[in-house]
Structures are given as C-alpha cells and as structure tokens.
Amino acid sequence: MSGSEVPKLDTDDEIKVTGEVNQPDTSSGKTIIFNNEVYDTSRVDPVLAEKMVLVNNAIDEIGMTPFQWKLFLFNGFGYAVDSLLIVCNAIAQPAVDREFGRPNKKIAGVALASQIGLLAGAAFWGFTADIIGRKLAFNSSLFVCAAFVLIGGGMPGYISFSAMVAIYSAGAGGNYVLDATNLLEFLPVTHTWLVTFMSIWWAVGYTITGLLAWAFMSNFSCPSDATPATCPRSENWGWRYLHFTAGSLVLVLSVARLLFVRMKHTPRWLLTQNRDAEVHSVLEDLARTYNRPFSLRLEDLEVKGKVLHTENSRWSAIRLRKHFEGLFETRPLAYSTVVILANWFVIGMVSPLYSVFLPYYLASRGANVRGPPSNYITWRNYAINKVSGLFGPIIAGVLVETKLFGRRGTLALGALITMVLQFGYTQIKTPAQNVGVSAAITAASNIYYGTIYAYTPEILPSAHRATGYGLCVVLNRVGGILGVLVGSYANGETKCMRA
Known part of the structure; x- marks a missing residue:
C-alpha cells in the first residue's frame, strides 16, 4: 500500500474498534460499520469520528511493536505497584495498632486513610488526564508513591503514618486510573485482550507483598495479643521493613520507566485535542523506528476539519463540562456508564466488608478459622492466598477472547463464582477451610476484577476515557470508605447475626 492511499473497506465489512462506532470514512466514499457498540461518535462529532477511524486503521496497520510490549510491561509495573501498596498498608494495620493503639478504637484509621488517598488520587488524575494528557501521570506518579512509602516506614506514630499512607495511596490511585488507558490507546485491535491480561500484574503485586509479609511480619512483629504497653518499637520492625523494601522496589520501577520508555502523549488523546500534526508524528515515528508500514498522511487528517469545541481553551467551562456530559451522550452509552459506575x-x-467484617462474623459463630496463634502461619496463609490470585487474570484473559463468554460473560462468571464462594465462606469452621475457600475467592474475584479493569476503558469514549475511569474509581473508593466504616462499626455478635 503506497503512502498516498487510505485504507478502504466495503460497506458490508465489519471492524470492531473500541469506543468508536458506525463511523463514515468519507475519504474513500465507504462506510465503516461498528455493530453492537454503545457510542456512535458520528452523531455527536462527525469530524472526530472520521479522524478516529483513520488513526485506528493506522495503528492496526503498524501492528504490535516492541514499544507496545514495553508499555504492557511498564504499565503492568504500575498495576503491580498499586496493589502492592494497597496491600502494604493493610498488612501494616494490625502491627501499627498493636504498637501505637488506635486513636479511635472502632475505626481502622490506616485503611480509611488509604481509601481517602486513593479517592483523591483517582479524582485528581482521572479528572485532569483528559485535559493535560496521560504522560505526566505515567512519569511522575510512581515517584510520589516511592518517596512517601519510604518516609512512611519511619513514622513515629499512628496519625503521622496514616498521613503518609493517604499521600502514597493518592499517587497509586492516580497511576492506577491511567495504566490501562495508556496501554489501550496505543494498541491495535488484535491485541486489546492485553488490557484484560494486564491485571496479572495486579496479582503479581499482591503476591510480592504477601511473600514480603511472610518474611518480615512473621519474624519481626509483636505477638497478635500484644498491646501498646507490651509492643515496643524494637520488637515491631516488620511493618517498617515491609515499607522500606516496597518503597525501594517502587523507586527502582519508577526510574526504569523513565529510562526504558520514552513516553509520548497517546495518539487517540492528541486527536481529541485536534493536534493532528503530533498525532501523525507519533505514529510515523513508531512505524519508522520498527520498520512498519504506514500510509496515513497528515493532510488526510487535516482535511476533515476541526474536532468539536477545540477552538476553546482546554480549561474552558464548555470543554470541562463536556468530559462529564460525554459519558451520557446517548441512551445506550448512559445506560452502560451507569451500570459500570454501579459495579x-x-x-x-x-472488598473491605469481606476483609474487615467477616472475621468478626465468623468468630461470633464459633468458627476457629485462624488456628493456633502464630505469626508464621498467619503470613504463610496470606502468601498462599495471594499466589492463588495469579490464576484469575490468566483465566479472564482467555475467556474474554472466546465467543461464548466475551467481556460481559466473563464479568458475570467471575461475579457469580465469587458470590457463591463468599456465601460459602460464612459456613467455614476450620483453618484448612479458611485457607482453601479464601484462596478460591481471591482467584475468582480476580477474574472479575481483571475483566472490569479492561472493560471499563474499552467502552468509554476516547475523548472522555480518563474522566470516566476516574469517576468509576472515585465511586469505588467512596464505596470502600463506607465499607471500612460499616465493617468497623457493625456488631458481628447481634442476635440477627446469630439467627
């Protein structure tokens, strides 16, 4: 195909491209049909629709290059860091409680600080990334995490540690929103399944933290029945070693991101800003670097005209408002957005109800789920639980590409299995049952999580993808805060619970 040609398709050809549907390719006089999608961009902004078709075709023409594989690796590291840090503070919570005592006896303050930080990070980066692009969060968020994790390990009190947890969680929350978005917006349609499979890195982060906890928490922590009076700092260095090690690892990964990935603004985001020359430059450079075919010309984009509202400032009220209104532009899109937000x-x-409330519920029913008190056994079981989670994303990555399940079927299957297992968990009686069922729940829930992490950015329109994903995660954290509070204040020994 020569450099002057634009890809042409017959009117009955069907191409599936995430987030853009029924888009006319007027340069060839043909129509590209996208069936069964939720967002018809051509009805709202025909210029963006036509340009998006050209860019999507160009990315498919270039195909999968080492650059996209590096993005899978380093965005995956971001996923791993997010889960590693979320679990890191959860692991530290009991040890910090024993050493310092809780300022409020009922509220799990560290967990609450983490959820608040994650909410703030998701809101800031999610709601600004559609305005400033995805590049800044990719390059800076892990440095924020690394710095405050290392500082957190040296904190002398409960409040100061919780503050550090909130700050490094904010960095993780912002990074998490954009990892999948960054990868998706560079991928050819043949490899969009990688966004689902990228959740394997989330499980890797859990596993690393679980193994570190097994090493540090089982050997350098006060007994589980210790109090601030009997748990001096000298005997409770496990949670500090965990933070110092995790922070050092995150610092190495953040430096590696800058050294090995020359991150660019994603071409699909640049397109929504009407920066056609930069779109063409990014794609042309990718094709030239890896000796791939590339037939898109700059004039093919420029001749389409200007994307709607780009004559206004990126910070203008109309464009800021549009990032939210654009999530509900059509009835099918509005329905899809509401359902995803609810999920x-x-x-x-x-999640926090399961981790905070169920142990009290089980204890009130006489279930000996932990066995004899032992730090070693506790953290060994924790590591087993997290290792089992590695299987969930692998299963999800396979199922989403099958016709029988697809994205929605895999979501439903993961949710169904997790629900059944969690109901079953309320009936366990022995430590062995606790380990087995909780490990199965982790694997099953990761099928669901792995799919929804990928499905969410896929169904959101490109121009508003980060805003929509950020809104999803903000609601997720609001739910997390409510879960922590309900789990903290609920009475697991009420007559209703005993019935």
Missing part, C-alpha cells in the same frame, strides 16, 4: 461502587464496598 465499581459495589465492589468498592464489598
């Missing part, structure tokens, strides 16, 4: 809110509430 994120519910899973945000369920």
Whole structure:
C-alpha cells in the first residue's frame, strides 16, 4: 500500500474498534460499520469520528511493536505497584495498632486513610488526564508513591503514618486510573485482550507483598495479643521493613520507566485535542523506528476539519463540562456508564466488608478459622492466598477472547463464582477451610476484577476515557470508605447475626 492511499473497506465489512462506532470514512466514499457498540461518535462529532477511524486503521496497520510490549510491561509495573501498596498498608494495620493503639478504637484509621488517598488520587488524575494528557501521570506518579512509602516506614506514630499512607495511596490511585488507558490507546485491535491480561500484574503485586509479609511480619512483629504497653518499637520492625523494601522496589520501577520508555502523549488523546500534526508524528515515528508500514498522511487528517469545541481553551467551562456530559451522550452509552459506575461502587464496598467484617462474623459463630496463634502461619496463609490470585487474570484473559463468554460473560462468571464462594465462606469452621475457600475467592474475584479493569476503558469514549475511569474509581473508593466504616462499626455478635 503506497503512502498516498487510505485504507478502504466495503460497506458490508465489519471492524470492531473500541469506543468508536458506525463511523463514515468519507475519504474513500465507504462506510465503516461498528455493530453492537454503545457510542456512535458520528452523531455527536462527525469530524472526530472520521479522524478516529483513520488513526485506528493506522495503528492496526503498524501492528504490535516492541514499544507496545514495553508499555504492557511498564504499565503492568504500575498495576503491580498499586496493589502492592494497597496491600502494604493493610498488612501494616494490625502491627501499627498493636504498637501505637488506635486513636479511635472502632475505626481502622490506616485503611480509611488509604481509601481517602486513593479517592483523591483517582479524582485528581482521572479528572485532569483528559485535559493535560496521560504522560505526566505515567512519569511522575510512581515517584510520589516511592518517596512517601519510604518516609512512611519511619513514622513515629499512628496519625503521622496514616498521613503518609493517604499521600502514597493518592499517587497509586492516580497511576492506577491511567495504566490501562495508556496501554489501550496505543494498541491495535488484535491485541486489546492485553488490557484484560494486564491485571496479572495486579496479582503479581499482591503476591510480592504477601511473600514480603511472610518474611518480615512473621519474624519481626509483636505477638497478635500484644498491646501498646507490651509492643515496643524494637520488637515491631516488620511493618517498617515491609515499607522500606516496597518503597525501594517502587523507586527502582519508577526510574526504569523513565529510562526504558520514552513516553509520548497517546495518539487517540492528541486527536481529541485536534493536534493532528503530533498525532501523525507519533505514529510515523513508531512505524519508522520498527520498520512498519504506514500510509496515513497528515493532510488526510487535516482535511476533515476541526474536532468539536477545540477552538476553546482546554480549561474552558464548555470543554470541562463536556468530559462529564460525554459519558451520557446517548441512551445506550448512559445506560452502560451507569451500570459500570454501579459495579465499581459495589465492589468498592464489598472488598473491605469481606476483609474487615467477616472475621468478626465468623468468630461470633464459633468458627476457629485462624488456628493456633502464630505469626508464621498467619503470613504463610496470606502468601498462599495471594499466589492463588495469579490464576484469575490468566483465566479472564482467555475467556474474554472466546465467543461464548466475551467481556460481559466473563464479568458475570467471575461475579457469580465469587458470590457463591463468599456465601460459602460464612459456613467455614476450620483453618484448612479458611485457607482453601479464601484462596478460591481471591482467584475468582480476580477474574472479575481483571475483566472490569479492561472493560471499563474499552467502552468509554476516547475523548472522555480518563474522566470516566476516574469517576468509576472515585465511586469505588467512596464505596470502600463506607465499607471500612460499616465493617468497623457493625456488631458481628447481634442476635440477627446469630439467627
């Protein structure tokens, strides 16, 4: 195909490109049909629709290059860091409670600080990334995490440690929103399954933290029945070693991102800003670097005209408002957005309820789920639980590409299995049952999480993707805060619970 040609398709050809549908390719006089999608851009902004078709075709023409594989690796590291740090403070919570005592006896302050920080990070980066692009968060968020994790390990009190947790969680929350978005907006359609499979890195982060906890918490922590009077700092260095090690690892990964990935603004985001020359430059450079075919010309983009509202400042009220209104532009898109938002809110509430509330519920029913008190056994079981989570994303990555399940079927299957297992968990009686069922729950829930992490950015329109994803994660964290508070204040020994 010569450099002057634009890809042409017959009117009955069907191409599936995430987030853009029924888009006319007027340069060839043909229509590219996208069936069964939720967002018809051509009805709202025909210029963006036509340009997006050209860019999507150009990315597909270039194909999968080492650059996209590096993005999979280094955005995956971001996923791993997010889960590593979320679990890091959760692991530290009991040890910090024993050493310092809780300022409020009922509220798990460290967990609450983490959820607040994650909410703030998701809101800041999510709601600004559609305005300033994805590049800044990719380059800076892990440095924020690394710095405050290392500082957090040296904190002398409960409040100061919780403050550091909130700050490094804010960095993780922002990074998490944009990892999948960054990768998706560079991928050809043949490899969009990688966004689902990228959740394997989330499980890797859990696993690393679980293994570190097994090493540090089982050997350098006060007994589980210790109090601030009997738990001096000298005997409780496990959570500090965990933070120093995790922070050092995150620092190495943040430096590696800058050294090995010359991150650019994503071409699909640049397109929504009407920066056609930069779009063409990014794609042309990618094709030239890896000796790939590239037939898109700059004039093919410029001749289409200007994307709607780009004559206004990126910070103008109309464009800021549009990033939210654009998530509900059509009835199918509005329905899809509401359902996804509801999913994120519910899973945000369920996760802390499962971790905070169920142990009290089980104890009130006489279930000996932990066995004899032993730091070693506790953290060994924790590591087993997290290792089992590695299987969930692998299963999800396979199922989403099958016709039988697809994205929605895999979501439903993961949710169904997790629900059944969590109901079953309320009936466990022995330590062995606790380990087995909780490990199965982790694997099953990761099928669901892995799919929704990928499905969410896929169904959101490109121009508003980060805003929509940020809103999802904000609601997820609101649910998490409510879950922590409900789990902290609920009475697991009420007559209702005993019935």
